[in-house]
Amino acid sequence: MNAKHGCTSHIGIDCSDIDIWTQRQKPVQTVYLVNKTFAVTVLCEDGWTLLQRNAEGSGHDSPRVWNDYKFGFGSLERDQFWIGNEYLALFSEQDDYQLKIDMLRSSDFEHVYSEYAYFKVASEHDGYRLDVSDNSGTAGDIFGLNCESPLVNHPFSTVDKAFDARYQKVANEYEAGWWYPVPMPERGDDGIPSPCFSNLNYRNPWYCGEDRGIRVATVSMKIKPNSKV
Numbered sequence: 001m002n003a004k005h006g007c008t009s010h011i012g013i014d015c016s017d018i019d020i021w022t023q024r025q026k027p028v029q030t031v032y033l034v035n036k037t038f039a040v041t042v043l044c045e046d047g048w049t050l051l052q053r054n055a056e057g058s059g060h061d062s063p064r065v066w067n068d069y070k071f072g073f074g075s076l077e078r079d080q081f082w083i084g085n086e087y088l089a090l091f092s093e094q095d096d097y098q099l100k101i102d103m104l105r106s107s108d109f110e111h112v113y114s115e116y117a118y119f120k121v122a123s124e125h126d127g128y129r130l131d132v133s134d135n136s137g138t139a140g141d142i143f144g145l146n147c148e149s150p151l152v153n154h155p156f157s158t159v160d161k162a163f164d165a166r167y168q169k170v171a172n173e174y175e176a177g178w179w180y181p182v183p184m185p186e187r188g189d190d191g192i193p194s195p196c197f198s199n200l201n202y203r204n205p206w207y208c209g210e211d212r213g214i215r216v217a218t219v220s221m222k223i224k225p226n227s228k229v
Helices: 020-025 066-071 085-094 165-174
Strands: 003-005 028-033 038-045 048-055 097-105 111-121 130-136 206-209 212-225
Touching: 028 085, 066 085, 085 111
Parallel strands: none
Antiparallel strands: 003 038, 028 038, 038 048, 048 212, 097 111, 097 212, 111 130, 206 212
């Protein structure tokens, strides 16, 4: 990610602080975290700040490691992008955010979405632990709040670093950084675990809906302050 320290007069702490006309003319903007002194380049979509983008078959040649996910990778305007866990934690500190997940299903290219009225990622000290609540949307509960394998309150795990050996085993199985449940569910013939949990960072991402895994052609995750939704 493109980030730097320095004082500035700009007041934008996320894309919701930048007027819509400016965003549509120039989607790539700079926002300022940590008391408006830490600059981060972001992609804006009508007031939403892009956190993640993935597409079928767009995975890296080798699994990305902890520091890749910590500081972010990919292009803001291409298929695979992760803003960085450190920035997810900094956003979480400065405001109360809503999360929106947009997806195109692989089977019929129908657009489905899932929203959480509360979204927070903890600091690295707490393993970038995920917390979400109050779900709505046509795709249902992506993070499985009421399912057998919920992702909420789990730390982030990668192939080279995890909270403990149980999480490490799951991360190595799927070769992608994500909030994994433990113990690891068995994989079905289609490669999707049962009981199902969603994995939107996998090279062929899927979400869990209607009690089964559903492959998606594209997925993006974005946030906006609850006060501005």
